[in-house]
Amino acid sequence: MRFTCSQCGQDHEGFSDLAVDAPHYFYTVPEAERERRCRLGSDLCTIDDEDFFIRGLLEIPILGTSGTFAYGIWTSVSETNFRRYVEIFDDPDQAREGPYFGWFSNKLPGYPDTLTLKLMAHLRDEKTRPCFTLEPTDHPLAVEQRQGITPARLQEIYEANLHA
Numbered sequence: 001m002r003f004t005c006s007q008c009g010q011d012h013e014g015f016s017d018l019a020v021d022a023p024h025y026f027y028t029v030p031e032a033e034r035e036r037r038c039r040l041g042s043d044l045c046t047i048d049d050e051d052f053f054i055r056g057l058l059e060i061p062i063l064g065t066s067g068t069f070a071y072g073i074w075t076s077v078s079e080t081n082f083r084r085y086v087e088i089f090d091d092p093d094q095a096r097e098g099p100y101f102g103w104f105s106n107k108l109p110g111y112p113d114t115l116t117l118k119l120m121a122h123l124r125d126e127k128t129r130p131c132f133t134l135e136p137t138d139h140p141l142a143v144e145q146r147q148g149i150t151p152a153r154l155q156e157i158y159e160a161n162l163h164a
């Protein structure tokens, strides 16, 4: 979707999803130490071989359409579940596993603290990233995932991220 931005007045090209390249905690490691302490791929991240993260999609229905909007974000998982996920990463039947408990591991612009959110990571198949479902709390992001968002709210989210 193309829209005129209420923040800068310019036209922005829409994009389907918003993705974050690494867990928040990766960026808290000083840059000079990251290579030694962290391993970061497109779907997996470890810090100090102590903290384990996987990437997935937090999907939110767009009201009045059949579409969904997705945040590509990271969650922590236990070491056991992380190692198991690595083992079955290429398995088309990985949906038989889990779901895995995790803590939301990114900060999203435009929301109160998201690092305190709990979620379940549902594995799907080897070509589709896990789907994250938030614990059903009153946090605005959890409410949005349960109830869906309007196209106007989606525009607000784009603007908050473009100008973060």
Ligand SMILES: [Zn+2]
Binding pocket: 005, 006, 007, 008, 009, 010, 012, 159, 162, 163
């Ligand atoms: Zn703008």
